[in-house]
Amino acid sequence: MVSLWGSKNGDNDQEHEDDETIQDEGGSRSSRQPAGREPDERSRLLPPRRDGFLDPDDPAVSPYNLWSVRALRYFTVIFLVLTFLWWVLLLVSIFVSPPMMHSRGSGFFDFSFTTLTAGNLLTAIIFFSTPSKAMQISGFVIAGFLLIDVIIIASVSRLRGEEGWVGIASVVWATLIALYNCFTNRVVAWGKKEEEERLTGRSETRRSLKEWVAVFVEFLIMVVLIATVVLLTATLILRSRDATLAPPGERYYVDSDKYQVHLACVGSVTYNDAGERDPTIMLEGGEGPVEDTFEDWIYDAYQNGTIGRYCYWDRPGIAWSENAPSPHSAGMSADALSEALARAGEQGPWILVSAGVGSIYSRIFSSRHVGDIHGIFLIDPLHEDLLHRIGAPGPGLMLWVRGVISPLGWDRLPPAIFKGRSREDRIYGKSAYQGGKFIKNKLQENLVANSLTKNEVSQARNIQNKETPLVVVSSGIAVRSDSEWEKKQKDLTTLTNNLLAWDVVNQAPHEVWETLEGRTILEKRLGELVKG
Numbered sequence: 001m002v003s004l005w006g007s008k009n010g011d012n013d014q015e016h017e018d019d020e021t022i023q024d025e026g027g028s029r030s031s032r033q034p035a036g037r038e039p040d041e042r043s044r045l046l047p048p049r050r051d052g053f054l055d056p057d058d059p060a061v062s063p064y065n066l067w068s069v070r071a072l073r074y075f076t077v078i079f080l081v082l083t084f085l086w087w088v089l090l091l092v093s094i095f096v097s098p099p100m101m102h103s104r105g106s107g108f109f110d111f112s113f114t115t116l117t118a119g120n121l122l123t124a125i126i127f128f129s130t131p132s133k134a135m136q137i138s139g140f141v142i143a144g145f146l147l148i149d150v151i152i153i154a155s156v157s158r159l160r161g162e163e164g165w166v167g168i169a170s171v172v173w174a175t176l177i178a179l180y181n182c183f184t185n186r187v188v189a190w191g192k193k194e195e196e197e198r199l200t201g202r203s204e205t206r207r208s209l210k211e212w213v214a215v216f217v218e219f220l221i222m223v224v225l226i227a228t229v230v231l232l233t234a235t236l237i238l239r240s241r242d243a244t245l246a247p248p249g250e251r252y253y254v255d256s257d258k259y260q261v262h263l264a265c266v267g268s269v270t271y272n273d274a275g276e277r278d279p280t281i282m283l284e285g286g287e288g289p290v291e292d293t294f295e296d297w298i299y300d301a302y303q304n305g306t307i308g309r310y311c312y313w314d315r316p317g318i319a320w321s322e323n324a325p326s327p328h329s330a331g332m333s334a335d336a337l338s339e340a341l342a343r344a345g346e347q348g349p350w351i352l353v354s355a356g357v358g359s360i361y362s363r364i365f366s367s368r369h370v371g372d373i374h375g376i377f378l379i380d381p382l383h384e385d386l387l388h389r390i391g392a393p394g395p396g397l398m399l400w401v402r403g404v405i406s407p408l409g410w411d412r413l414p415p416a417i418f419k420g421r422s423r424e425d426r427i428y429g430k431s432a433y434q435g436g437k438f439i440k441n442k443l444q445e446n447l448v449a450n451s452l453t454k455n456e457v458s459q460a461r462n463i464q465n466k467e468t469p470l471v472v473v474s475s476g477i478a479v480r481s482d483s484e485w486e487k488k489q490k491d492l493t494t495l496t497n498n499l500l501a502w503d504v505v506n507q508a509p510h511e512v513w514e515t516l517e518g519r520t521i522l523e524k525r526l527g528e529l530v531k532g
Contacts, residue, residue: 109167231407261313263337283313314428323440352373412431464495
């Protein structure tokens with residue numbers, strides 16, 4: 001029966017026919033858009049591929065299909081693990097030197113090169129399947145600068161000695177890894193192209209938004225790595241320049257030839273009427289190098305005839321001396337000085353002149369050469385009960401952070417380039433504190449100040465000859481501003497039973513010799529101590 005509105009079954013049949021799914025020749029199924037219907041989110045916009053190739057966005061289209069690409073990724077992971085283990089070993093060696101791994105330099109450069117290598121490998125792994133021309137070019141730039149670093153270290157004998165096999169191995173490894181990453185990037189790019197041609201019929205030239213973001217991020221990371229290696233190279237060039245400045249004295253191997261310390265003497269040996277050797281002044285610097293300002297007033301006293309001869313040395317890591325293995329205490333430094341004096345053929349009697357923290361070293365040296373010490377001169381000395389100020393964990397952490405970033409030369413390069421800072425200024429002048437060796441010295445001092453060093457100086461006080469003449473000169477500013485400092489200065493005047501004088505210089509800072517009044521008093525008391 002025909003309905004007024006048409007057959008219901010006919011309508012259903014027509015609708016079914018419009019919506020039916022047909023089989024294509026290749027056996028795949030596709031939906032045909034109903035006539036007159038607007039496309040929606042379920043509409044298929046492109047016809048199915050009938051050529052047997054995959055869509056370029058199919059996950060199966062991957063360079064990881066090639067065993068060579070998978071092998072390179074495995075090797076990259078292995079190299080990263082090895083680099084991380086080496087990085088941990090270098091980190092530990094800053095605080096405790098393993099056998100055969102002591103660096104006569106600061107040890108921060110090899111740590112920086114290994115950190116750079118780890119960053120390079122980690123970047124390569126994260127963006128392994130997204131090779132790019134930018135990453136290839138950046139990798140070659142990094143490898144080029146690292147190769148320059150290898151040449152600089154190998155060609156400058158002083159740098160070669162300070163970095164040792166550990167530093168050379170670290171920079172060579174960094175160079176090889178940079179070249180390896182460039183090779184890997186090219187192989188992955190080739191593999192990606194091969195798989196696209198095999199599975200999709202053509203090489204894909206477009207990138208998805210995700211790939212563009214990955215390329216941009218890896219490019220930014222590589223720019224940071226390039227800036228890092230450029231700064232490392234610039235700092236190495238600066239170090240090679242500083243290495244040409246000869247020390248005023250000689251360097252002597254100490255501690256089983258593990259490192260060298262600098263020792264210099266001014267003046268000739270003289271004898272008294274009885275044929276006995278006159279005392280030689282032995283200087284021990286305070287917080288900074290002896291050559292900076294501390295030696296100036298001593299040299300004036302020598303020129304004025306107040307003293308006839310004096311010697312000074314640089315503690316390990318300061319000025320021309322190399323760094324000692326870690327840990328390193330004040331007693332170990334005193335032993336290093338004793339060995340250097342013996343190798344130089346120098347002998348007592350000595351009058352020890354020291355300032356600040358240097359008084360700790362002088363007192364230990366005095367206790368180990370009791371018969372050769374004819375006088376002790378302490379200038380605003382540090383008391384052993386205040387060593388906790390040096391050994392506090394906060395300053396120690398800051399020293400470590402400064403040491404880690406010191407190879408970048410962020411505070412040394414600008415003054416050298418724009419202000420014309422000299423080699424002298426960087427080695428023993430006002431900028432010496434910025435160097436990696438100096439920072440390593442202060443870090444070593446910090447690590448054992450309240451333990452090994454405190455025990456050594458406490459023992460030295462008990463051993464000290466009580467008849468040794470003693471002079472103490474204190475900073476008036478420090479005494480007035482710190483009651484504990486004043487109390488400890490007074491206690492140090494009882495170090496022996498033969499106190500010749502205790503002067504508090506009113507307007508003098510911690511470096512008492514910086515004022516005219518301070519210099520006058522220092523030279524006067526030194527002359528009295530020499531005359532006995």
